[in-house]
Amino acid sequence: MTAPAAPLALLAELTHRCPLRCPYCSNPTALTRPGEELDTATWARVFREAAELGCLQVHLSGGEPTARRDIADLVRAAGGAGLYTNLITSGVLTGEAKLAALAEAGLDHVQLSVQDAEPGSADRIGGYRGGHARKLEFARHVQDAGLPLTLNAVVHRQNLDRLPAMIDLALALGAARMEVAHVQYYGWALANRDALLPTRAQLEAATATVEAARRDLKGRLVIDYVVPDYYAKRPKPCMGGWGRQFLAVSPAGRVLPCHAAESLPGFAFPNVRETSLRAAWEESEAFNRFRGTGWMPELCRGCERAEQDWGGCRCQAFALTGDAANTDPACALSPHHAVLSLAVGAAAEAGEGFTYREPQRDVHRVPG
């Protein structure tokens, strides 16, 4: 077998610590304890190995990556390895001095998440009082430091109606780029699905808002839009296909084809404490299991879209059908597709209460 093509980007989940408690957090429901986190030197080696393997970018993420006291050293190590460094942050832990240190360390780009445009609602969704105001302050510091900013808005039923205000906020904060991402339902988000799933009318309004803003703001704001699977006819090519373009390293060093994959049962994911990134990428059973099209169920194997969407998301297939090797039920051809409309129906009846993200708390998996 020839070696698989090199990955383009590394998602470095530096820590699961985070002062916020977003109910849609994509971290696994079993969070890694601080004592299990990789140390500075190991991360520096991971960055070098990622660059050697062919990665061009690193997304420094978490949890809240700036909860790591060595965050500036990590930025420097990643940049020094030749990677384009993108910090994915909630902004609430970084004051002017820390941001200056990050800029000094060579940080290339900042991606700031907001929970809403309306402070009260934003703080409620993030589960952190005063968080929104601190984010705005952080964004001002980013602008003052001359660092490019992307505003990331995760949208769902409880904030979608304020999408136009969130776009205005992106402009006001000097962002050149905005990501409007509908919640993806695994990890904590799956546990909160009933409280988060938008209605079809909300989705259609949001899509129209994005299209109009893209036209009106051409040249000022680039908007990336991630649509929700629950109203789709075909799945998204999750991560561009398993083990094709991306790899993630968890706080404890597990090498994953996708940050959500850690919750899949029956996998022995390689760990950077024991193996090189190259060996994990090229040789591990975990990366090879769903690579390409050989593993696919009949339905996908004969399908003309097999090499476009790669059968969709393995984590969603597992979460909703109980078998990660099934066709993603977001595909209308899947025999399980009806579970999505059932979920939409259930959400329409449900209230707005959240199960907040907490360490050491086991939520019950929502049955498909």
Next chain:
Amino acid sequence: MQGTSIPRLAPGMKLREDKARGQWVVLGPERMFVPDEIALEVLRLVDGARSVEAMVDDLAARFAAPREEILADVVALLDDLAAKGVVRA
């Protein structure tokens, strides 16, 4: 863009060699863009100091094509890159 514009890479954009794949790429947040040969020639001249006119002079000296044609092509290409958020005037 016009002849007197001075384009520069948009903040957060970097032109970098991608040794693993034997190509050059423009890197930005969440996006990578592989310029074709002509775009790469143009992007290499984008330094935030040179005007479009000066870039065209440079290209006209190296490529056998009428200057007017090169100017039109470069402006169209830069407009396209600007719409993609890669360069700014």
